[in-house]
Amino acid sequence: xxxxxxxxxxxxxxxxxxxxxxxxxxxxxxxxxxxxxxxxxxxxxxxxxxxxxxxxxxxxxxxxxxxxxxxxxxxxxxxxxxxxxxxxxxxxxxxxxxxxxxxxxxxxxxxxxxxxxxxxxxxxxxxxxxxxxxxxxxxxxxxxxxxxxxxxxxxxxxxxxxxxxxxxxxxxxxxxxxxxxxxxxxxxxxxxxxxxxxxxxxxxxxxxxxxxx
Numbered sequence: 001x002x003x004x005x006x007x008x009x010x011x012x013x014x015x016x017x018x019x020x021x022x023x024x025x026x027x028x029x030x031x032x033x034x035x036x037x038x039x040x041x042x043x044x045x046x047x048x049x050x051x052x053x054x055x056x057x058x059x060x061x062x063x064x065x066x067x068x069x070x071x072x073x074x075x076x077x078x079x080x081x082x083x084x085x086x087x088x089x090x091x092x093x094x095x096x097x098x099x100x101x102x103x104x105x106x107x108x109x110x111x112x113x114x115x116x117x118x119x120x121x122x123x124x125x126x127x128x129x130x131x132x133x134x135x136x137x138x139x140x141x142x143x144x145x146x147x148x149x150x151x152x153x154x155x156x157x158x159x160x161x162x163x164x165x166x167x168x169x170x171x172x173x174x175x176x177x178x179x180x181x182x183x184x185x186x187x188x189x190x191x192x193x194x195x196x197x198x199x200x201x202x203x204x205x206x207x208x209x210x211x212x213x
Contacts, residue, residue: 143180150183151211180207 177187179198186200189210197204 146183147178147209150178150185154185154211176211178209178211179203179205180209185211 175185175187177189177192178185179187179195179200182198182201182203184198184200186198187195187208192208192210195205
């Protein structure tokens with residue numbers, strides 16, 4: 001009986017402990033199936049959480065994109081405004097320099113214009129003086145020609161006359177001085193120095209020429 005009880009107890013213990021050994025000694029395929037089953041349960045349990053957080057992540061991404069686009073637009077506007085200010089400053093600098101150069105050129109043009117007017121006035125005066133001197137030269141040429149003809153005629157008459165005529169003023173010396181502008185041969189050298197007018201026609205003496213007879 002004792003042996004049977006012991007065997008029964010061993011059999012009972014074997015029967016009781018068999019499921020644990022069977023559970024521990026499951027084949028690898030069964031263990032993988034059990035593990036995948038537990039993972040599927042965990043995945044199905046985590047799906048509602050992912051569905052809940054996904055819209056928030058999408059909204060956050062959209063908000064970040066909007067924020068980045070807004071910052072980019074603000075940066076672009078700031079750079080554009082800064083560029084406009086720089087261009088405006090450069091234009092002001094060039095405008096001031098251009099106005100300064102234009103003012104200098106206008107002053108130079110005004111000086112050149114005044115100088116041109118002065119030269120034109122000077123040329124007009126020179127032209128008038130030239131015309132005056134040409135007229136005087138022509139008058140002198142005609143006077144010289146007339147005096148030459150008078151002297152030539154007097155030479156001819158002097159050689160024809162046997163005795164020389166006496167001067168009208170002193171009646172003692174030969175007449176050898178021609179009064180101008182009346183052209184009368186009526187004075188000697190000594191009387192010409194004291195005469196102010198012609199003794200023949202009383203015209204005021206402006207000049208006198210000695211006739212070489």
